[in-house]
Amino acid sequence: MRMECAIIGGGPAGLNAALVLGRARRQVALFDDNQPRNAVTKHTHGFMTRDGAKPEELRSLARQDIKKYPTVRTIAKRITGVMPILGGFRLQAGDGSLYECRKLLLATGLSETLPDIHGIRQYYGRSLFNCPYCDGWELRDQPLVVIAEGSNAFSLTRLAYQWSRNLLVCTNGSMRALTGEELQLLQRKGVAVSHDRIKELAGSEGMLRAVAFENGGSSKRTGGFVSPYWRHASPLGELLGCRMNESGGIETDALGRTSVYGVYAAGDASVIAPAQAVIAAGEGSRAAIGMNSDLAREDFA
Numbered sequence: 001m002r003m004e005c006a007i008i009g010g011g012p013a014g015l016n017a018a019l020v021l022g023r024a025r026r027q028v029a030l031f032d033d034n035q036p037r038n039a040v041t042k043h044t045h046g047f048m049t050r051d052g053a054k055p056e057e058l059r060s061l062a063r064q065d066i067k068k069y070p071t072v073r074t075i076a077k078r079i080t081g082v083m084p085i086l087g088g089f090r091l092q093a094g095d096g097s098l099y100e101c102r103k104l105l106l107a108t109g110l111s112e113t114l115p116d117i118h119g120i121r122q123y124y125g126r127s128l129f130n131c132p133y134c135d136g137w138e139l140r141d142q143p144l145v146v147i148a149e150g151s152n153a154f155s156l157t158r159l160a161y162q163w164s165r166n167l168l169v170c171t172n173g174s175m176r177a178l179t180g181e182e183l184q185l186l187q188r189k190g191v192a193v194s195h196d197r198i199k200e201l202a203g204s205e206g207m208l209r210a211v212a213f214e215n216g217g218s219s220k221r222t223g224g225f226v227s228p229y230w231r232h233a234s235p236l237g238e239l240l241g242c243r244m245n246e247s248g249g250i251e252t253d254a255l256g257r258t259s260v261y262g263v264y265a266a267g268d269a270s271v272i273a274p275a276q277a278v279i280a281a282g283e284g285s286r287a288a289i290g291m292n293s294d295l296a297r298e299d300f301a
């Protein structure tokens, strides 16, 4: 099967790209294996007209929008291989089926690994989150923990301070997460810091109650933020040789074009940092405009 555009990833970035390309009357295949990063959470906040919507509800509404456009096919498969061919790309799905396209959008998102702390998974997405803009409002003015083992410990804490002044920063044994200057500033602001290793998180049904340390101490905390380790959910960008940006995401220009001709990227895959659904959707739209205008230019010549 050969189409004009293939989109890999059916999150906000890929779905919005499919919508724009469908409306541009392009032959599109949207591949998705339905493993979004935000599947752990119950609500998506900060998306206009849909503030608080369930992540799956948002995707389902987007899929309904796309159904109006007959040139868009949604294919529930994982793409496991991609290779350049004359005038485009050949994709291989997990079941061995092959597809060809002229332009390819990588909207594959991220996957994340949480710090190695007993019980942390059950709280993530319920009372422990990675992005204050997404979930800070729900945690406002509560006693919060900020779990960060890396050099972003200070910036995440400074941000979290906007939502609660009752903060405990836990570096989980990492002595290098905060500089001396940062420690002084946190102290001046009344933010507590612990370098002790966390033994476990206590609570029930995803709602945090306390952080227990290996040294026997504990602190009552009803929620907080954690800094996960992010990586690409799919290696396809690297396999194609796309240049990466400073954050480790796929580098793009203002219309989503990567360093490899005919390959575009949008959403979390292009920025390895806490991002938002509405930004991913916007980037999907932008990349779709890039793909369509490049096809128009090539075909009009």
Ligand SMILES: Cc1cc2nc3c(=O)[nH]c(=O)nc-3n(C[C@H](O)[C@H](O)[C@H](O)COP(=O)(O)OP(=O)(O)OC[C@H]3O[C@@H](n4cnc5c(N)ncnc54)[C@H](O)[C@@H]3O)c2cc1C
Pocket (backbone or CB within 6 Å): 008, 009, 010, 011, 012, 013, 014, 031, 032, 033, 034, 035, 036, 037, 038, 039, 040, 041, 043, 044, 045, 046, 047, 077, 078, 079, 080, 107, 108, 109, 110, 124, 125, 129, 130, 134, 135, 233, 234, 266, 267, 268, 269, 274, 275, 276, 277, 278, 280
């Ligand atoms: C706990 C948590 C809470 C969040 N809360 C909010 C919030 O309140 N508000 C907000 O705006 N944002 C929130 N986010 C962030 C938001 O979910 C992401 O920024 C957004 O989903 C990124 O969209 P995307 O399309 O780039 O990637 P994703 O939504 O991750 O979608 C990528 C899709 O690509 C598919 N895929 C990957 N590789 C392949 C492949 N090889 N073949 C086929 N399919 C593939 C995946 O299965 C997935 O369906 C939250 C994230 C988390 C983890």
